[in-house]
Amino acid sequence: MGKWDGCCVPGCGSTRTNSPNLSFYRLPEKPTRKQLWLRAIGKVCTSKLWKPSKTAKICSMHFINGTKSDTPGTSGYVPTIFEQIELEGDCKSRQKNDRTTVLKATTTTATVSQPETVSQPTVNPSVDDEIRSEMSRDDEDVPRSNGHDYLKTMEDTSTTVDFEEYVRLRVEMEEMKAEVEKLKKACLRLDNIKDNNDKFRFWTGFPNYGTFQALFEYLKPKAAGMKYWRGGATLDSEHYSYRYSMKPGQRRTLTLEEEFFAVMVRLRVGLLVKDIAARFLISESTFSRLFTSWINLMYQELKGMFELPSRKVAQEGKARCFNLFPEVYITVDCTELFTEKPSDLDTRKQLYSNYKHHETVKFLIGVSPSMAVIYCSPCYGGRASDKYITGASEDLLQSLKPGDSVMADKGFTVECELAELGVKLLVPDFKGVGRSQLTSAEVERSNGISKARVHVERIIGRIKRFHILDGQLKLSMSNSLEQIFVVCAYLVNFQTPVVRNDGVNGTQ
Structure with a gap:
C-alpha cells in the first residue's frame, strides 16, 4: 500500500480512514x-x-x-x-x-x-x-x-x-x-505470413517471401494483360492487354500479388475452392476463373523458363554423386497419380495401371545433374509403359546429342532406341540368367547409379507435396490436370536444393 490511501482526484480528501463507507x-x-x-x-x-x-x-x-x-x-x-x-x-x-x-x-x-x-x-x-x-x-x-x-x-x-x-x-x-x-492478423493474408519463413513455406512451398516475389515480378507484366478464363467464351471476347487502356467490368477484388498468392495456397495446401474463396472473400466462380487463368499462364512461362539446356549448362553446379558419370545429360523416371474411376469403359481401360492396380495418370520427369527439373512430359493414362512414354517424348529425344548418357531405372527398356541416336542408357546392373552374382565392378557401378538416381525420386516426392495432387484426382480436373502437374514440377526448382554442394541432402 502506498503513502496515500485515498482518492487521487485533486481537491477530494476522501480516504479509507475518514470515509470508511466509500469504495x-x-x-x-x-x-x-x-x-x-x-x-x-x-x-x-x-x-x-x-x-x-x-x-x-x-x-x-x-x-x-x-x-x-x-x-x-x-x-x-x-x-x-x-x-x-x-x-x-x-x-x-x-x-x-x-x-x-x-x-x-x-x-x-x-x-x-x-x-x-x-x-x-x-x-x-x-x-x-x-x-x-x-x-x-x-x-x-x-x-x-x-x-x-x-x-x-x-x-x-x-x-x-x-x-x-x-x-x-x-x-x-x-x-x-x-x-x-x-481478426486481420488471424486471417490468411500475405502480409501476415511473409515475414515468417516457416509459415510461408507451409502455405506456398517457397522458402521465403523474396523467392515468391522474384517469380511474381517475372510473371507480373504478363499477368497484367491476362484475359481471365471464361470457358468456351474466352476466345470470343476481345483482348484488353494494351498498356493505357482499362478492362471493362468490375474492378479486381484482389491485387495481382494476392491472386498469385491465392493460387499458390491452392496448389500447396490443396484447399477446396469453397474454402479458399471464403478465406479471400471472393466467390467460388471468381476464384475458379482466376486459378485456371494463372495456371495456364504459369504453364507457358515456366516451360519456357526451364527449356532443355545444352549438356554444358546441364552439368553446371552438378551434384557430387554425378562425378562418376560426367557424360550424363538427364535422369528420367515416371510417376503416377490416382484418379477417380470413369464410367466410360474405354477411358477406364486407358487409365488402369497394372503396376498400381488402380486408375492413374502418368508423367515422365527429367532432372539435370544439377538437380533441376528440366523436363516434364504430357499426361498419359496409367496403361502407358515407361518405354512408350519415353519414345513418345520427341522433344526430349531431339535434345540428346551423340555421346550423351541418360540415367534411368532398369524398367526403362529403351536402350535400343537411344543407341540409334548415339546415346547411352545407364541403368543399375542385374544378375540375369546363368550368373550367381554381380562382379565387384558391376556392384560399384550399380551403387553409384542408385545413389545418383535416388535424388530424382526425392524430387518427385517434392512435387507430390503440392497437396492439390493428393488422393484421387477428380475427373472434372482433366482439362487442367496436365498444366497443374507441370507447374508443380517446375515450382520445385524454386525450393532449397535437394543436395547441397557438400553432398549433404537438403530439406524442404
Whole structure:
C-alpha cells in the first residue's frame, strides 16, 4: 500500500480512514477506458499538472449512484461527478473564458411538493471539453432558461445523457477496432505470413517471401494483360492487354500479388475452392476463373523458363554423386497419380495401371545433374509403359546429342532406341540368367547409379507435396490436370536444393 490511501482526484480528501463507507477503485487496466477516466479527472483544474501514480485510486463519490460499473454506456462506467475547487492562477483565467456552463448533477423529478434544500455535488464544468465539442448542437434549437429552474434541469439531464451515450459509443468503437485488427492478423493474408519463413513455406512451398516475389515480378507484366478464363467464351471476347487502356467490368477484388498468392495456397495446401474463396472473400466462380487463368499462364512461362539446356549448362553446379558419370545429360523416371474411376469403359481401360492396380495418370520427369527439373512430359493414362512414354517424348529425344548418357531405372527398356541416336542408357546392373552374382565392378557401378538416381525420386516426392495432387484426382480436373502437374514440377526448382554442394541432402 502506498503513502496515500485515498482518492487521487485533486481537491477530494476522501480516504479509507475518514470515509470508511466509500469504495475506492484503481484506475482501469484497459487503455481505452483508462484514458476516459484520466480525461475526466484531468479536467479538475489545479495550479499544478496532475499525473496519476501506479497505485492511484478514485472514490465512489465521483460516480453517479455512488458505484462503479463495468458495463459500457452505463452511468457508472466513467467518473463524472466532481466537487468544485477554488481556482488559482491561469486556471481561473481560463475558467472565465470557458463557455461551458457548470452542470449540476441531479436526479430531481417534477413534483408538486416543495423540495428540500440539499447540497448536491456538481459535474465538473469541463468533464471533457474535447468530447463535448464533438457533440455540438444547433443553439437555435435549445430553449433558453429565462430564469426557470426546470429548463436548467432539462438541459443538464440531456447533456448528461448525450455524454454517456457518446462514451458508450466511443468505447464500443475502440473495442471494435481492436477486434478488427485481431481478426486481420488471424486471417490468411500475405502480409501476415511473409515475414515468417516457416509459415510461408507451409502455405506456398517457397522458402521465403523474396523467392515468391522474384517469380511474381517475372510473371507480373504478363499477368497484367491476362484475359481471365471464361470457358468456351474466352476466345470470343476481345483482348484488353494494351498498356493505357482499362478492362471493362468490375474492378479486381484482389491485387495481382494476392491472386498469385491465392493460387499458390491452392496448389500447396490443396484447399477446396469453397474454402479458399471464403478465406479471400471472393466467390467460388471468381476464384475458379482466376486459378485456371494463372495456371495456364504459369504453364507457358515456366516451360519456357526451364527449356532443355545444352549438356554444358546441364552439368553446371552438378551434384557430387554425378562425378562418376560426367557424360550424363538427364535422369528420367515416371510417376503416377490416382484418379477417380470413369464410367466410360474405354477411358477406364486407358487409365488402369497394372503396376498400381488402380486408375492413374502418368508423367515422365527429367532432372539435370544439377538437380533441376528440366523436363516434364504430357499426361498419359496409367496403361502407358515407361518405354512408350519415353519414345513418345520427341522433344526430349531431339535434345540428346551423340555421346550423351541418360540415367534411368532398369524398367526403362529403351536402350535400343537411344543407341540409334548415339546415346547411352545407364541403368543399375542385374544378375540375369546363368550368373550367381554381380562382379565387384558391376556392384560399384550399380551403387553409384542408385545413389545418383535416388535424388530424382526425392524430387518427385517434392512435387507430390503440392497437396492439390493428393488422393484421387477428380475427373472434372482433366482439362487442367496436365498444366497443374507441370507447374508443380517446375515450382520445385524454386525450393532449397535437394543436395547441397557438400553432398549433404537438403530439406524442404
